[in-house]
Amino acid sequence: MREVFVGRETELTWLATTRAHVVGIDGEPGIGKTALARRFAASQDRPVFWAAADEHEPELAWEGPEPVFRDCVVVLDDAHWADRDQLGALRLAVRRRPDVFVVVVGDLGALGDGWRRLMTERVTLPGLSAGELIRLAALCGHPELSPAGAARLHEHTGGHPLHARHLLDELDPHTLAYGSGPLPAPRSVVTAVRDRLRRCAPEVRALLDAGSVQGRRWAVVVGGESDAAVATGLVRRTGKGLEFTSALVRSVLYHDIPEPRRRALHARHDSLRHRIAAAGGAPDEALAAEIAREATRLQRDSRTQEAAVLLAQSLPLTGDRGLRLAALEAMLVAGDLARTLPFRGWLAADRSRRGRYVYGYQTLLMGQVAEARALLLHALDLEADEGPADLDARIASQLAVIGVVTVSDHDMITFGARAVAGAREPWVAAFAWFARALGLAVAGRGAEALELLASADTPGAPAGLDGLVARGVIRLWRGDLDGSCADLRLAVHRAAEGEPLRVGQALGFLGEALYRRGELAEAVLHTELAVADAQDNERVWDYAMLHAQAAYPLAAMGEWARAGAHAEESARWARATGVPAARVYAAAAAIAIARARDDPSWALAASTDLAGIYPAGEPGTHLLGAVREEALAQLGRAGDLGDPPDLPDGLGASRARGLIAMARGEHERALACFAEARVHAAPFPLERAFVDLLTGRCHLLRGRSKAGERALRAAYREFERIGARAYQDLTRAAARDAGLAVDGPGRPFDDLTPAERAVAGLACDGLTNREIADRLVVSVKTVEFHLGHVFRRLDISSRRELRELGSAAGIPGVAP
Template sequence: MPVKEPSFAPRPDSAEPLFCGREDQLSAIHARLRAARAGRAQLVVVQGPPGVGKTALIRRFLHEAEDVRISEASGEEGEMALAYGVMTQLVCTNASVEGLLPEDKACTAGARLLSLAGRTPQDGVAVLVVDDAHWADLASLQALTFALRRLQSERVLTLLAVQDPYDPHLPQGLSRLVGDDRTLRLTLDGLSVEQTAALSARLLPTPLPAHAVARLHNHTQGNPLHIRALLRQVPPDVLAAADASLPAPRSYGLLVLGRLARCEHPAQDLVAAASVLGLASPLHKVVKLADLDHPMPAVEQAVAQELLEERSAASPPELVFPHPLIRAAVYHHLGPARRAALHARAALVTDDPLRRMWHRVLATRSPDPALVADLSADARRQAVAGSWSGAASLAGHASRLATTTQERERLTVEAADALLCDGRVEEAAELVHSLPGDTHSAAQRYAQGHLALVQGETPTAQTLLDDAWQRCDTDADPVLARRIAERLSYVCLAQGRADDSVLWSHRADGLPPAPFSCGMLRFAQLAALGMTGEAEQGSALAARLPEPVLVPANDVDLLLGRGALRLRADDLEGSRTDLRAASRICRRGPAPPQTMTALLLGEIEFRLGHWDEATLQFETAAAVATDAGLAWLEPMAYADAAVVPALRGQTDAAAGHIRAARDSGGYGHSESAVAHVARAQAHLAAARGAPDEVAAALLPLLAGQGGTAVPPWRELLTEALIELGDHRQAEQLLDHLDDPASHRGRHSALSAAGRLRGCLLAARRLPQAAESAFRGALEHAKLIADPFERARAELDFGAFLRRTGKRTAAIEHLRPALCAFAELGAAPHAARCERELASCGHSSSAPTVLTPQELTVARLATTGLTNRQIARRLALSVKTVEFHLGHVYGKLGIASRMGLREKLTQAD
């Protein structure tokens, strides 16, 4: 590193250094700079493997730092014997300073450094930088140690970059300083996947797809130096190709091959065989592939050269490459002929069917009908087992080796189907866009329609799949016909057309099973039956299922469907049991069923009153859908995640989720997505007391009902219309809610309909009929485990009784409603309860002087929750909870929680 003149002059204009991430580490160094500016000398040690970004981090900090005098030096492996080489870089910054002589003592050189550090103008800080300190000469390190031990109140910040802070080459005194509690030690690991994506986007003309970024990250272990090297070395189309084998960076590869050349031929053969088998392989298989009679000397050499590691504790013992790039360097050095020969032999020594097939593919360089048939059969077996990643890989390999255009088209469609079932949308899109042959064939129309569905383009999917169905000969290709019918069932479900969804699912049922169907037909069928109110028919389809914990993985769609069916039938506990079991099965599986399970579990937990758990499930669904590119599910997940914050009065959080839903790719292309977002917006408006905004959000939905039973937003719209005085339209909606074909005897629907009927009759000044409707609503509400629905019935009935002069009776309903809303954290509803209670003559009681948020916090505190638990329940900080409780204690004249329960009970 060249000597840099220490100066406080402005830096010349230059391009900002290429840098990604490390915000926390930068912030920590800047904090130490502020401490140094205050007169406390600081030592920061940045450690990590070569290329991880130690120098880049320091350069970025120096680029941002202001009013600093910088003295830089760096160690060099070839100059470790040059006494005071590094110290000379630090102290000899102009011609007037005499150089250091090898015979100078460390204290003399260290004193020179102390003198330099002391020449700091007021408010300035001297920054000493030693990069690659592990390669600095011993004399310089001893002098540096002398200086650092004596820096106390000086405005000096010292930055050391080392691979290992406990390198035996470092003097003991410096090691003690590095290990001191006052020293800031920053360990740099590889970049994250997101940071790898950001770095690649800055270096390439077009961003890499997500799967390519993930592969590049795994290949380099996030090392920025290696990432940059490969981005410059490898063409973008190769980086993006799903099946391409990435090489090692050239400079890194030369180092690896140099070590390999120092091995004898048996060790070289051993390492070559290991590179063909993968990153980690059983020792005996590597030895067999390398054809070694006496393998241990070869193993010893490979380990000594750090080309392989031996894991003797594994069963059986394994040989492992220390880094993926070491394997890549060796593998790509083999040459095509030797690689193919080794893969052909590896297929004979490998037990795993998938890996055996992988070796056969890599050993083949021309179309092979027999191999294509084997690959196709194995791909279908993997699909039937729900192993979509394996199915996609096998079908993709088969398509590239197929001998006819028609066969390539069929296999490519199957590979794309498997990728979509696995949630790998970008890779599937690449395959669909590369389909060979007739672009108007039924198979291509089907593939395009399936892709459009997953990308949230529901109307486009409908058009393409309808055309595919018209073009498909169901007698000649019944498997394709079934897959088309299944997708159309999903499309109808996404559009809220449950009756049509059931129709298409029945058509699919009448055709032979399709191996690449995602296995979710039965879920769509049962979910649609639940939406149409045909719970009995759906229950019969799921009757053969055993207890949820015993359901096999290939029946998870049926379990999910039964969970959805039970949810629609108000069997909340049964539904939760089913869906929790399904969640365990789906946890490590494809993204679509994971997302659906989380969405359904969120709805169940919401209705059961477990709002924190509901929010967690909805946010999990949104994260999975976003990461997997499931545009058809993403807006629904974000919209559902907005409901609890809206009902709790957390408008910013709710609005943020709604924005995310509207910004997602699938919004606007699916009736279900639009309805979910509109319902979330209506909840937010209702929490603000804006019925006109509720109506504006929901009225447009009336035009697109399809065959779906009562959508969950109709109740919100009816309530808003009653508040706005539009009794005629509210009556029309209520007639639909009261229709037995809509409520199907469900207590939740009957409770909501009765409550709203009571509100409408009260608004029309028909008190006797209104009271009867309210009492009926409460009777139904008591039969379901839905505390929010019951509390709303209690609140509306209590408000009605108060307006008719029955204040004592009103209080009997308003008090339990207030308790329920407080437990849920539903601050806007709790505030309305407080106002109603105040109108009943409770205005002089203690709680009425509390704000709604204070009252909610106080009531939760009486349940025994800690401040942290209350904060988590209400999505507040602990300090905010403490602030509210402090105000509560002051208003109620108490000093702690001890008197809180009594005060609130007296007030009630």
């Protein structure tokens, strides 16, 4: 199993800043002690000497050369297995060398007193958080782990990374997110526990079986079998009885009990959980009604995921239409579309108002938007019958969301307001707020939407986590990338900690925010995680958007096969759903690849799907700009545009005007437009560097090679910093065509004479011509003469440009 590192920022900061001479890293086996030490070692500029021992080879083995104990880091991995004499000699060698930082990894309690006295600081690693488990899963090839699945995995493993990885390999993500009861233990743990169980007396095994049914802890009389159970090492004493040493041990025992005996053990207890397990799926209307009452309580506490899992268990118990509809709606709210599909025929036959609503909701999540809208409008028109008091608001919420994706101002505004006004249950209100806020933003009223969501990050806010996601999305569209990332990260974190979140696209939008911020590798991780989660739960509704968001960073990175696969899937599902928003996302994915490949023909073809749909009232929903105009200009067909197009202000419009002017030979106007575009692109590193690339091309067309080289170098540096390899290739190609190189160190001052460098250096320091003349003991006319030559040679026109050039490149022969 390959080593993967996640989290541990606090511990890394401690290792980097501590003033201690010797420190220790402790924790359970497999918790990540060695991975932390290796990550710290990799960050060091000074030499690192690494030695390790193991149970079968106690002699410390050094990786690489023998250590030289001088201004270095020494890591002793699994030091508790090391030969005591060797450890003692090593301690004597380093204790008088304060310039040697020693990191001791392992069971620190097993080390001798000498090392413990020398070790002035130590840390015991805890498990990972639920949010960190999501990242761990993605890095280990399981990007489909949802926040709900992560919360359940964390509850079961305590965040132990090795145990979590085993379960991720052995279980499907749907079971992790929506299953009930204890999760199975990893096979390695199962083998170890069963080995101990084989040595148990029957009465001890019976005691342990009975305890595993009750939970992690259970009351038991002290003495007799309880003493023998403690002796197995599988349980320990607690205040009023026994406790399993870990949830994994309890899981092994629970799943090893034969089903009939397990049901009989559950039947000894009266709680709802035990009664459900004892029923084993046999029809029981009274039990189903009790489940419904408990689920209602959970929903009122905004614990929608728990309610959905509980109600799913009621489906085989009841034939009652109302209870079934409540269960299916709860499962849809929790994102568990897959397990509602076997009931699709049953829903189609239900003609009640609530039945039409649930059927329409399911149809919407399957991506059949027009049919879903018709079903929901029909449900809204039906006379009220039995069902929840805020059914009208539930229906209106879905219609408002359909209004957003079909870009219908009337639907998104009207139904959004109706949903918020009519919501009664907190979980209904949260989604109503989400639908209304996004509707306002898409209709061009983003500031108003943000004002409504001002308190969305406050726990218990009416908008819930859905509202926090909406605020993050709107901030993304309005260019507040830091605020967007903060909101979306917080929403995902709180969902992973157990709060209800029914908006499955949060990870996708977080990925898009990271993409716009230039964090391409992180963007890929989050967007592909969002795609996998949607696919696992068959949320067809999300496919076009999430696949497009996954294509964006991959295109910039030059990962053509992966970007193309996502773009094709986005286009396929956009065609299948026919939703305008899906068509825009699919076109955006194609355009992202076309731009990264410098293929305006492809971009022009993709732009045809945008006609009449984009821009929406909030232009920042995408950074597409005037795609058709840009493509025609790049293809040399600016004449096809006729009069200069009337474009709205913004990044895309300024960039398009610049490309049109450049195509028409109006280079000064083009440069002015690109300068304006660069101001608009300030929050977006990739877009800003792309404008620099266009600026460099324009300078080269004018014959200003120095200015062109500077702009291309600026673009190349930024593309290199963010990992946009496709755009690095485009920049190198533009430079190569002009006989330039931009991937080495820039030396713009090499062509200056020594006298010119001296004058340029003092000008960069802010001195006036008179002050430069006094310093160099020459006349002001001489200074002006040299500066004139400097400006012409460097192709600049102001002292500000000279200072910027000097601060970036340095002036040879002039002290900084």
